[in-house]
Amino acid sequence: MTPQSGRSPVMADVARLAGVSHQTVSRVVNGHPNVRAETTARVQRAIDELGYHRNSTARALVTRRTNVLGVIAFDTTLFGPAQTLAGIERAAREAGYFLSIVSLDDVSPAGVAEAVDYLIQQSVEGCIAIAPQRALVKALASVPGPRPLVAVEGGEGSGLPVVCVDQAQGAHDAVRHLIDLGHRTVHHISGDPEWLEAESRVAGWRRALGEAGATAPEPLVGDWSPRSGYEKGRRLVQRRATGEPVTAVFVANDQMAIGLLRALGEAGIRVPEDISVVGFDDVPEAEFLAPPLTTVAQDFAQVGRVSLRVLLDELGAGERSVAEDAPPGAPPDPAPRLIVPARLRVRQSSGPAPVPHR
Amino acid sequence: MTPQSGRSPVMADVARLAGVSHQTVSRVVNGHPNVRAETTARVQRAIDELGYHRNSTARALVTRRTNVLGVIAFDTTLFGPAQTLAGIERAAREAGYFLSIVSLDDVSPAGVAEAVDYLIQQSVEGCIAIAPQRALVKALASVPGPRPLVAVEGGEGSGLPVVCVDQAQGAHDAVRHLIDLGHRTVHHISGDPEWLEAESRVAGWRRALGEAGATAPEPLVGDWSPRSGYEKGRRLVQRRATGEPVTAVFVANDQMAIGLLRALGEAGIRVPEDISVVGFDDVPEAEFLAPPLTTVAQDFAQVGRVSLRVLLDELGAGERSVAEDAPPGAPPDPAPRLIVPARLRVRQSSGPAPVPHR
DNA sequence: CTGAAAGCGCTTACAG
DNA sequence: CTGAAAGCGCTTACAG
Incomplete structure (x- = not known):
């Protein structure tokens, strides 16, 4: 009756306890319509009683969506990258995505290839690279890495979508x-x-x-x-x-x-x-x-938000292109380039030019 | 013969191309012994040709190991947390683990519960909390969250394993x-x-x-x-x-x-x-x-390394306790507490006390 | 040394 | 509104 202890409960356990099939549990968990209110309540009670959590791995396998986004950065302890990362993290969570982060130790093609491999292994759906260095952008654009890939700060001329501060x-x-x-x-x-x-x-x-x-x-x-x-x-x-x-x-x-x-x-x-x-x-x-x-x-929070939105747009575009809604032969959309303004803050370290004593 | 385009190759595709069963491909990918050298070579060629990557989701489903570790932090843009996070990230990558990070906006029980839920949903195998605040540690210790859980900086008296600077x-x-x-x-x-x-x-x-x-x-x-x-x-x-x-x-x-x-x-x-x-x-x-x-x-890199090691130890201990290698009734090991030393750096802002002008 | 079978925990059509 | 069946891409015993 109760699930075997030592193992966390699965959908079938909930189904048994609620006296329904596991498909019905799935419907309740996913908020599908067409479930009787009374059934929903019974399933929900069983879920609560068992402390059931949907197994994200099984779900990802069948939906082919991991809900994980990758972030490649060079040094996340630097002020700008740390702020940008925090902005991306918040935006990703709000959009229901998980984030996997890899910090590069060096920007060599080998180092970048290793990082990209790490992310591919984790089946990320897309990536954001906080890539302010010339060599890094070049390596990223050339490596057959995860796509879509959005470059934050830099990446101009790489063919990648770019988000950066002006x-x-x-x-x-x-x-x-x-x-x-x-x-x-x-x-x-x-x-x-x-x-x-x-x-x-x-x-x-x-x-x-x-x-x-x-x-x-x-x-x-x-x-x-x-x-x-x-x-x-x-x-x-x-x-x-x-x-x-x-x-x-x-x-x-x-x-x-x-x-x-x-x-x-x-x-x-x-x-x-x-x-x-x-x-x-x-x-x-x-x-x-x-x-x-x-x-x-620089408004790093905005950079984070915007870069996530661009990545999500690219993900959507990828799905659409599979569905062939663009006429064949039409030129591909150019990679977008979004620019966030910077703002001068005048304080006391700047003042009038001294009068030259000739 | 070639895999359907638009879909990334799977083990079966490699198997077909190499003329073996998919189990043999699995053996090669996982470096199992008992595969003929010639077979290994043929499979490897097929893997390279197809650009095959093992699907980590399918693997995680069957092995029941996601290889993902969670990190809960309050504000990763602060100097200490950012450094600690970087240390953990590096150590995790070297140990073959992925990291999923969630930053808290507030340390309220509700905020913490939400963050913990986020991590549970992602089926993390264990967690490290960079938890320097009293309220955060308390909330973490009380929430039925992910376990094992290691607290970095603080967490004394919470019953959780702790790693901190002295x-x-x-x-x-x-x-x-x-x-x-x-x-x-x-x-x-x-x-x-x-x-x-x-x-x-x-x-x-x-x-x-x-x-x-x-x-x-x-x-x-x-x-x-x-x-x-x-x-x-x-x-x-x-x-x-x-x-x-x-x-x-x-x-x-x-x-x-x-x-x-x-x-x-x-x-x-x-x-x-x-x-x-x-x-x-x-x-x-x-x-x-x-x-x-x-x-x-403070040596944050060391804090990161040590906290990861403690978490990995706890993971190992958890497996052993399931295998019952401790005599029944034996008291559980006390939560470890590892302390990293801090070092004074004398520069020019400190000097001899001024002679009091009486 | 290699393959056929079962199953991990879900979702997605398909019936009813 | 609900359930039986198939399958996502792997690994793990089990045969041979």
């Missing part, structure tokens, strides 16, 4: 803000050039300077780390000491800006009186640095 | 360091008191002061955020202005220490000349603050 616009706004404060030009400490975000921010910086008729100084190439911000900051201090006018710096992320702030502080250079600093990311501590950092905020 | 020892070392520098006492800005880590750090601080025969000033209760560090810092500046001797502050995390640093800077108080500051976490930017922050580092 990095260039954010950088442009930051630099424009400094120009408007009277700075003749703006120096730049860039991120790791292997990252597409670094490239986009450089582009936005250049464009803003170009529009203002300002000459772009040689950018200092960092690697996102506070250490590199510090080191490039010291370089900048030297360049200033030799007479080069340095009055404003746009730094490609807040961590490097923190390093720069220390280098300037050590040299006795005041922010913003002597040099203005603008970062990127708006990390929680940005507002509480000394001085509070002007920076560019 | 917070109290880390705090003790930090305070002892300040005492050794000649400070008469050490003030404390605590974390959110709902968090067990906050409590442990307070305990370590108190113990170190007690051992030194110092009186513990009333702690300032923060909430981990840079903002609260700033606000409590201003409070401390006021107390100092009224004549209270404040020469050293142990702050429960680096983010609050950043806020404190700003509050001190605004008040013209020098660090470490006037006041020494020690944080907790060793975030990447700690070394590049002005001044570089003395803090306590």
Whole structure:
């Protein structure tokens, strides 16, 4: 009568207890119509009594849908990726999907192939790659990996659907803000050039300077780390000491800006009186640095939501194409490209250009 | 001959192509002995040609093992949880397990029940909860959730196996360091008191002061955020202005220490000349603050590895207990409790106590 | 060393 | 409105 103990109850156990067939239990569990209210109640009682949970594995086998989505990321402890992942996670749960995450240790084709294999083994229905690096995008686009695949941050030209923050616009706004404060030009400490975000921010910086008729100084190439911000900051201090006018710096992320702030502080250079600093990311501590950092905020939650929606759309499109609702020979839809705006947050690390003492 | 296109190949397709039965394909795929080398080669060729991947769902159904482990976390964008999660992720992948992650929006019993349900629905074999909050641990221990369940950071007294960093020892070392520098006492800005880590750090601080025969000033209760560090810092500046001797502050995390640093800077108080500051976490930017922050580092990668090992041990123990290798009536093994040490990193924000100007 | 049979726990037509 | 049958793609004994 009662199910064998030590084994969790299955549909047949519920059916026996409720005095119906297991198909009827299935109907109740799946909310199908055409079940008598009284039967439903009896089945529900049996379910509650037994503590029955539908076996998702068996269900997945027959429906051919695992309800699992894969996420490929490079380093989920970084601010941006961590935020994006959290956004995707929330959106996925709300949409009834599970998430399987794999972090890459390196972006080599071999490393990427292994990660992709891991995901394929788990029969994910689709994937989102948080792929801000050039090499990673290239490897992903070439590997016969899971499809559909949506690229978050980067992936341009890969043929993959892309969701990203408008990095260039954010950088442009930051630099424009400094120009408007009277700075003749703006120096730049860039991120790791292997990252597409670094490239986009450089582009936005250049464009803003170009529009203002300002000459772009040689950018200092960092690697996102506070250490590199510090080191490039010291370089900048030297360049200033030799007479080069340095009055404003746009730094490609807040961590490097923190390093720069220390280098300037050590040299006795005041922010913003002597040099203005603008970062990127708006990390929680940005507002509480000394001085509070002007920076560019990205809406990662929205990036997460949008990328999940794009992936779900692709999944739907895949099903439709099997059903042949597109006329044969029609060109395939181009890969969508969704762009989330970035927003400048002005605080106290940026101020008017110092009056040159001639 | 070739499998129907539009459908991914199954074992039977490989079998047909290789001219063997599907059981033989299964043997090859699972590396069973007792297959002729020549047969293995022929099957392998068919697998490669077809691009066959074993269907993990079908496999899970028959083996009753999903190979999926669940992780419950509160906020994976926080430094500690993000690091711990990354450590678990890496360890799980190396052990051949997949990870399903659910982030809680709140630690209410209802929120926790929902998260647990999500994981149960996915038939996870076991769970790790990154559960640093009192309420969360309580809810987890009471809910008829997935078992085995390992609690990371906190969970003491819940009856669950626990893996955590030795917070109290880390705090003790930090305070002892300040005492050794000649400070008469050490003030404390605590974390959110709902968090067990906050409590442990307070305990370590108190113990170190007690051992030194110092009186513990009333702690300032923060909430981990840079903002609260700033606000409590201003409070401390006021107390100092009224004549209270404040020469050293142990702050429960680096983010609050950043806020404190700003509050001190605004008040013209020098660090470490006037006041020494020690944080907790060793975030990447700690070394590049002005001044570089003395803090306590936690080995999150090790926490991740250890917690996975404990979970795997529990899984093994569960199987053994079914096989009855323990004498009936023997008391169950007590829940293990593994503690990872914390390490003080001395930098420039801590220095000798100022000579009191009488 | 290899194959025919049974079954994992469901859902999906198909009858009635 | 409800049930008997078939089958999803594998693995696990059991034969040979």
